[in-house]
Amino acid sequence: MIRAHFYHAQEAVLEGITQQLFKHIDTTRFIADPHHSCDDFFYQDVFLHQEGVQFALALSGGETTRKLFTHWRKQHLSNQAWNSIDYYWIDECHTPYINKESNFGEAYRRFFQHSNINPSRIHPIHYTPQPQEEIERYASQLPHSRGLYYDPTRYYTNDYPCIAPYQSHFHCAILDIDDNGQITPLLNSTTAPVPTTPYHLLQHPQTRQKHIAATVQTIRETPRIILPLIGKEKAQIITDLYHQHNTHLPHIQLLMEHPNVHIFTDNKELETLIYPNRKYVQTTPDTIHL
Numbered sequence: 302m303i304r305a306h307f308y309h310a311q312e313a314v315l316e317g318i319t320q321q322l323f324k325h326i327d328t329t330r331f332i333a334d335p336h337h338s339c340d341d342f343f344y345q346d347v348f349l350h351q352e353g354v355q356f357a358l359a360l361s362g363g364e365t366t367r368k369l370f371t372h373w374r375k376q377h378l379s380n381q382a383w384n385s386i387d388y389y390w391i392d393e394c395h396t397p398y399i400n401k402e403s404n405f406g407e408a409y410r411r412f413f414q415h416s417n418i419n420p421s422r423i424h425p426i427h428y429t430p431q432p433q434e435e436i437e438r439y440a441s442q443l444p445h446s447r448g449l450y451y452d453p454t455r456y457y458t459n460d461y462p463c464i465a466p467y468q469s470h471f472h473c474a475i476l477d478i479d480d481n482g483q484i485t486p487l488l489n490s491t492t493a494p495v496p497t498t499p500y501h502l503l504q505h506p507q508t509r510q511k512h513i514a515a516t517v518q519t520i521r522e523t524p525r526i527i528l529p530l531i532g533k534e535k536a537q538i539i540t541d542l543y544h545q546h547n548t549h550l551p552h553i554q555l556l557m558e559h560p561n562v563h564i565f566t567d568n569k570e571l572e573t574l575i576y577p578n579r580k581y582v583q584t585t586p587d588t589i590h591l
Contacts, residue, residue, distance in 0.1 A: 303542060303562045307572040311531055314565045315372040318475070318527055321563050323382055325473050325525050326356045355387040355422065356472050357444045359515065361484075362392055362404035363477025365529045370411035383418050387444060391474055392514035393426035395502075402510070403428075426513050436500045436513055443470045443499055467524040470499060474515075474523045478535065484552045517555065526559055530566040539564065539571055 306321075308314045360366065377383075390404055398406035405425035413423060424442065429435045447468050476484050499519045503512045520526070530538055541547045542556060556562055 302560055303556055303564055305539065305564045305566065305572075307569045308565070308567050309569045311368070311567050312372070314529060314531055314567050315369050316376070317565050318369060318529055318563075319373065319377060321527060321565070322358070322473065322475070323380075325527075326382055326385060329356055329472050355444075356385055357387045357389060357446060357470065359389050359391040359471040359474040359523065360404070360408065361390070361475060361477045362394065362407075363479060365531050366404075366475060366477045367407050367411060368531075369475070369529070370408050374412045374415050378416060383416060384422075386418075386422065388413075388418075388423045389443070389471065390424070390426050391471075391476070391520070392512050395428065395432055395511035395513060397428045398425070432502050432511065432513055436498060436502060439513070440499045445470065446472060467522075469522040469524060470519060471523045473525040473527065474520060475527045475529075476520075477529065478538065478552065484555070517551065520555065521559065524561060526556075526562045528556070528562060528564050530564055530568070533568065535566065536568040536571060539566060539568060540574070543574060 306314075306317050308317060373383075393404050394400070394402045396402050398409065400406060409425075424439075426439055427435050445468070447466070478484055498516070500513055500515055503514050504510070505512065530536075538553075541550075541553055545557075547553050548557065556564075
């Protein structure tokens with residue numbers, strides 16, 4: 302299910318994303334006992350919180366994400382929530398950090414170097430002449446987490462609220478869509494063989510730039526997705542979702558099939574068009590009680 306949040310200004314979109322991320326952090330619960338399923342704990346009304354588990358956030362590249370880092374530095378640098386997060390990258394250009402094309406390099410220059418976040422919580426994808434070795438290294442250090450999250454697609458009653466179990470590497474992913482309407486990890490996904498690891502090596506069809514990126518399956522298993530759609534050129538994606546057009550495209554498929562996607566856009570004029578289609582897009586914010 303997709304819930305769309307409409308704003309008039311770009312800065313309001315960035316702030317909305319930030320508040321949604323903080324909300325996700327506050328409402329994430331972890332399962333400590335490996336011998337019980339998430340449903341066991343929920344239905345037996347027994348729930349153990351695993352102390353010391355960090356909220357695992359997957360970050361993407363893209364111009365909008367870079368603006369988000371700048372917003373965090375200017376508006377939320379002293380927020381203690383940053384210290385409860387482990388930071389990972391969902392895609393990275395195969396380039397040194399000093400290069401402006403490096404997603405981690407830009408995140409570091411815009412936000413991380415100004416913060417007091419423990420460097421051990423920041424997990425960049427390294428540049429190396431052997432990208433396949435880096436894929437294996439990065440996959441080996443990914444977290445594995447189990448818990449409960451709010452799922453608006455589940456049937457709600459007083460006895461069975463909209464809570465679903467998850468098992469994934471990340472608790473939340475902030476994606477970005479480029480000017481060609483592509484989510485970087487989904488490039489070539491319709492023609493490339495299905496990877497057996499959480500990450501794989503891709504090449505951008507236009508720029509020929511190599512990327513180390515999470516697989517589609519890794520993103521699908523992530524229980525929450527946040528997607529900014531800033532700019533008039535991104536309005537077409539919202540209308541595609543509303544009219545169910547271009548459903549063969551990987552990014553449209555992912556967004557329509559995923560149970561918990563929050564879209565944030567400055568295309569406020571589309572709100573009256575999207576609102577009636579509650580099956581795929583809702584403007585009503587969720588109220589979470591765990």
